[in-house]
Amino acid sequence: MRQMKVNPKSISIAAIALLFMHCGGNAPASEAAEGSGFASIFNGKNLEGWDGDTAHWRVENGILTGEITPEKPLSRNTFIIWKGGQPADFELKTQFRITADGNSGINYRSDVVPDEPHTLRGYQADIDAARAYLGQNYDEYARTTLAYRGQRVTVPAADIALKAGIRNNAWAPVQVTGTLGDDASLKSVYKPNEWNEYRVVAKGNKLQHFVNGTLLSEVTDEDTANRKLKGWLGLQVHVGPPMKVEFRDILLKQ
Secondary structure, X not given: OOOOOOOHHHHHHHHHHHHHHHOOOOOOHXXXXXXXXXEEOOOOOOOOOEEOOOOOEEEEOOEEEEEEEOOEOOOOOEEEEEOOOOOOOEEEEEEEEEOOOOEEEEEEEEEEOOOOOOOEEEEEEEEXXXXXXXXXXXXXXXXXXXXXXXXXXXXXXXXXXXXXXXXXXXXXXXXXXXXXXXXXXXXXXXXXOOOEEEEEEEEOOEEEEEEXXXXXXXXXXXXXXXXXXXXXXXXXXXXXOOEEEEEEEEEEEO
């Protein structure tokens, strides 16, 4: 039989094409992070490097999963906390998926609440499937709502006690300085029952929350008495009915 000659270059090109098709044109998160300044802070295998209540947090199929079930109800909000440091200026990117009744969030620049296991106090990038709160900036266990979805705000210095400054679950001294779009349009960036990207950017006293590339809230925090410039990162399961929230590809750039 006559032996057919094959051009080695054509083999390499074909192999690359097949690999690209197999990956759907997208590099894995670990490879995509290389050279970008981002580092993965979740290994996709177990809870190493994280501290949370394992009654409500686990790793399942490579996904960091928080869940409330009828058999394991929740009496107060609980967090799984990244133990790798307390970032100051940073950018965090992750993909999330949440069930219809789900309520969650990404806490950052936060304090651990004394005598309250797995509880964080500080800024939160809100997540909920109903989109009542998605994208807002909520100061958990502190000043409450700093910016609703669609708002660009400044939080001025305020020489008042926390209880005196809170009105209708929002921090009364906040000054709205601009709008980021109408609420219906901003809500529409979220894809129910699918993976969505959340990006949190904290630089100095400016805090930005993006969902699927769209800026949903921006806070400039000049309240030196109450703001935080560094602190713990964590993910929340909010008290409420049975629900599940999932996170994957958790990437941090400091």
